[in-house]
Amino acid sequence: MSADRALRDPLDDLSREQVEAALAACQGRPGPLLQVLHEVQNRLGYVPPAAIPLIAEVLNLSRADVHGVVTFYHHFRQAPIGRHVIQLCQAEACRSMHCEKLTEHAQRKLGVELHGTTPDGRYTLEPVYCLGNCACSPAVMIDGELHGRVTPDSFDALIAPLS
Amino acid sequence: MNIKVYVPRDATALSLGAERVATAIDREARRRGLRVQLVRNGSRGLFWLEPLIEVATAEGRHAYGPVTVQDIPSLFDAGFLDGKPHPLHLGLTEEIKELKSQQRLTFARVGIIDPVSVDDYVAHGGYAGLKRALAMSPAEIVDAVTQSGLRGRGGAAFPTGIKWKTVLDQPPQQKYVTCNADEGDSGTFADRMLMEGDPLMLIEGMTIAGIAVGAMQGYIYLRAEYPHAHRALNEAIASARAAGYLGSNILGSGKQFELEVRLGAGAYICGEETSMLESLEGKRGEVRVRPPLPAIKGLFGRPTIVNNVISLASVPVILAKGADFYKDFGTGKSRGTIPLQLAGNIKHGGLFERAFGLTLRELIYDYGVGAASGREIRAVQVGGPLGAYIPASQFDTAIDYEALSAIGALLGHGGVVVFDDTVDMAGMARYAMEFCAKESCGKCTPCRIGSTRGVELMDRVLANVDRERNLQLVEELCDTLLHGSLCGLGGMTPFPVQSALKYFPEDFRKTVQ
Numbered sequence: 187m188s189a190d191r192a193l194r195d196p197l198d199d200l201s202r203e204q205v206e207a208a209l210a211a212c213q214g215r216p217g218p219l220l221q222v223l224h225e226v227q228n229r230l231g232y233v234p235p236a237a238i239p240l241i242a243e244v245l246n247l248s249r250a251d252v253h254g255v256v257t258f259y260h261h262f263r264q265a266p267i268g269r270h271v272i273q274l275c276q277a278e279a280c281r282s283m284h285c286e287k288l289t290e291h292a293q294r295k296l297g298v299e300l301h302g303t304t305p306d307g308r309y310t311l312e313p314v315y316c317l318g319n320c321a322c323s324p325a326v327m328i329d330g331e332l333h334g335r336v337t338p339d340s341f342d343a344l345i346a347p348l349s
Numbered sequence: 350m351n352i353k354v355y356v357p358r359d360a361t362a363l364s365l366g367a368e369r370v371a372t373a374i375d376r377e378a379r380r381r382g383l384r385v386q387l388v389r390n391g392s393r394g395l396f397w398l399e400p401l402i403e404v405a406t407a408e409g410r411h412a413y414g415p416v417t418v419q420d421i422p423s424l425f426d427a428g429f430l431d432g433k434p435h436p437l438h439l440g441l442t443e444e445i446k447e448l449k450s451q452q453r454l455t456f457a458r459v460g461i462i463d464p465v466s467v468d469d470y471v472a473h474g475g476y477a478g479l480k481r482a483l484a485m486s487p488a489e490i491v492d493a494v495t496q497s498g499l500r501g502r503g504g505a506a507f508p509t510g511i512k513w514k515t516v517l518d519q520p521p522q523q524k525y526v527t528c529n530a531d532e533g534d535s536g537t538f539a540d541r542m543l544m545e546g547d548p549l550m551l552i553e554g555m556t557i558a559g560i561a562v563g564a565m566q567g568y569i570y571l572r573a574e575y576p577h578a579h580r581a582l583n584e585a586i587a588s589a590r591a592a593g594y595l596g597s598n599i600l601g602s603g604k605q606f607e608l609e610v611r612l613g614a615g616a617y618i619c620g621e622e623t624s625m626l627e628s629l630e631g632k633r634g635e636v637r638v639r640p641p642l643p644a645i646k647g648l649f650g651r652p653t654i655v656n657n658v659i660s661l662a663s664v665p666v667i668l669a670k671g672a673d674f675y676k677d678f679g680t681g682k683s684r685g686t687i688p689l690q691l692a693g694n695i696k697h698g699g700l701f702e703r704a705f706g707l708t709l710r711e712l713i714y715d716y717g718v719g720a721a722s723g724r725e726i727r728a729v730q731v732g733g734p735l736g737a738y739i740p741a742s743q744f745d746t747a748i749d750y751e752a753l754s755a756i757g758a759l760l761g762h763g764g765v766v767v768f769d770d771t772v773d774m775a776g777m778a779r780y781a782m783e784f785c786a787k788e789s790c791g792k793c794t795p796c797r798i799g800s801t802r803g804v805e806l807m808d809r810v811l812a813n814v815d816r817e818r819n820l821q822l823v824e825e826l827c828d829t830l831l832h833g834s835l836c837g838l839g840g841m842t843p844f845p846v847q848s849a850l851k852y853f854p855e856d857f858r859k860t861v862q
Contacts, residue, residue, distance in 0.1 A: 215609075216630075216649060217629065217630035217631035217632075217649070218631055219631030219632070220611070220612070220613075220614060220628065220631045221611065221612070221631070223614070224573075224612055224614070251632075254633050255631070255632060255633055258616065258633040258634060258790075259613075259614030259615055259616050259634070260614070260615035260616060261573050261613075261614035261615035261616075262614055277535030277536075277734070277784075278535040278536060278693065278730055278733075278734060278766050278777070278780070279535045279536045279692040279693040279766045280535070281777070281780065282693035282694040282766055282767060282768045282769070282772065283693065283694055283721070284771075314574060314615075315533065315535070315615075315617060315784070315787075315788075316532075316533055316534070316535045316537075316574065317360075317574055318360065318361075318532060318537070318538040318541040318574065318575060319360060319361050319364050319538070320535060320536045320537065320538055320690070320692030320693065320698070320764070320766065321361065321396040321538070321690070321691060321692045321693075321695065321698025321699050321700075322361055322364060322365060322396055322399075322698065323692070323693060323694075325364065327574075330576050331363075332360050332361075332363060332364040332577070333364050334361060334364035334365050335365070
């Protein structure tokens with residue numbers, strides 16, 4: 187889905203419910219916007235642009251404020267993601283163990299560039315800057331699970347069981 | 350009686366299969382009708398031995414590693430539950446050379462206790478510092494921290510006690526203690542290991558800080574990339590609250606302190622303290638202009654302590670054993686210990702806590718045993734993406750704030766990333782600019798625009814387009830970033846670039862294929 191299209195799409199009832207639940211979960215906390223966005227993304231996999239007016243209204247912020255925060259942070263996504271999120275570390279320690287080669291392999295294997303999602307909606311490939319596993323580089327995180335000393339072969343073995 | 354078997358819940362151990370090992374031990378014990386109690390501890394930090402499992406015996410804890418699921422039946426057959434020999438047997442854990450030679454003050458309990466058990470924590474000396482602090486005046490607590498010589502372990506090395514005193518000296522009002530757990534530097538994982546392996550020590554340190562300066566609310570700003578630490582912290586906070594160590598009446602003293610973990614969202618800049626405060630307030634992580642200092646106008650405009658995880662976790666031992674005890678470790682103006690993190694292309698990577706003063710060579714070769722690739726080590730980067738590259742000719746430099754500063758480098762958060770002789774230093778210099786461009790908050794022009802121009806210049810250098818002139822421009826650009834940036838991101842990005850240019854000029858002048 188293109189960003190323009192997503193902006194025009196209204197929030198469906200199910201998503202609206204989830205956004206409202208996310209807002210309710212953070213009620214009464216000072217400066218809650220980041221926590222709200224985390225809650226929304228945990229529930230929906232991304233922060234739909236159409237949710238921004240609702241979030242802004244409830245938190246008494248401008249839509250520009252909310253949009254500004256969503257777009258500032260690498261973690262927040264504005265489009266739906268694949269069923270599995272694969273994060274490849276690109277930082278120095280992983281570079282010392284040639285993570286660029288692993289990244290090339292992953293892109294070729296999955297047929298998708300970094301930041302992209304495969305057409306079948308199965309995988310989203312993302313760069314990440316340090317997973318704190320720097321003594322066991324290169325590091326990869328798949329659906330929140332961390333892996334160390336990943337080689338092209340072990341990468342293939344890790345993604346094989348994912349449906 | 351149940352036999353205690355320790356299998357780490359540390360993220361690195363898990364990344365090497367610790368969860369599968371724990372499950373396999375449990376299954377095998379049941380199959381054999383043996384009663385085993387699994388304890389999920391932190392990691393000892395010897396990552397080449399992970400997953401490292403331990404068994405409690407009458408003579409102490411025996412270690413085995415690195416263990417895979419396939420090793421489990423043979424470990425049972427060999428009698429590992431009684432500490433019997435096996436090809437993976439490492440002897441008594443405390444006698445492992447790389448562990449025994451450390452001076453663990455901050456990491457004293459990491460890998461030993463159940464990280465979320467208050468009972469285990471107290472049984473190993475935990476909360477002794479808080480109990481001492483509750484009997485002291487705020488000024489006495491701050492004085493102890495000042496006297497210990499503790500300097501900010503996040504990277505800036507500012508004296509912790511002076512920060513605290515500034516907050517204490519503000520008139521009574523809502524004040525905050527914030528912990529910077531946005532450990533974004535590549536090559537560092539000390540904060541993560543501590544939060545996963547001994548989170549109560551951080552909680553105790555923050556509670557002491559709150560009591561010292563009159564703050565009743567604390568926030569831990571944790572990076573989103575650390576889900577395991579997030580779980581451990583939340584479990585530990587709940588345990589501490591249930592046991593009366595957090596809340597409205599700490600240990601019946603009438604003192605109040607509450608703690609909340611807030612997640613960042615993948616922005617390196619939020620490790621800069623004012624940007625972190627903006628982010629904690631739910632805003633874009635844009636750097637604030639100083640003054641006012643956060644200690645005077647910090648979170649929500651109130652006086653705020655901003656300290657790194659390791660700084661705060663060093664406080665309990667200072668209070669429990671006294672400022673002099675802590676101060677006796679270290680050298681010159683670098684007092685106490687530093688958890689060094691050895692990473693990248695290294696055989697024996699991990700965390701080694703030592704008094705300041707160890708040399709880089711001792712760290713890389715005595716602990717690290719050389720490059721993982723078996724090749725020659727060409728350079729190390731100390732202090733994260735904004736730290737200088739140090740060539741092999743300077744490996745005899747001592748690891749302390751002043752000695753590294755004297756060679757134009759910095760210690761930062763204590764991470765050392767090793768590169769072998771296949772590294773392309775021009776490529777690493779380009780990467781430094783690229784990283785700055787990606788992570789710049791955009792508030793000041795030198796960083797926002799300079800970093801992008803830096804990438805373009807480096808691309809021309811690499812393509813041998815008007816090379817010498819463009820290298821000259823890189824130098825001038827570095828000068829602008831160094832002197833014109835608002836914070837350390839733009840202000841320090843030149844360090845890796847300039848050091849690469851200075852020590853590895855040949856990499857910038859290769860023939861284009």
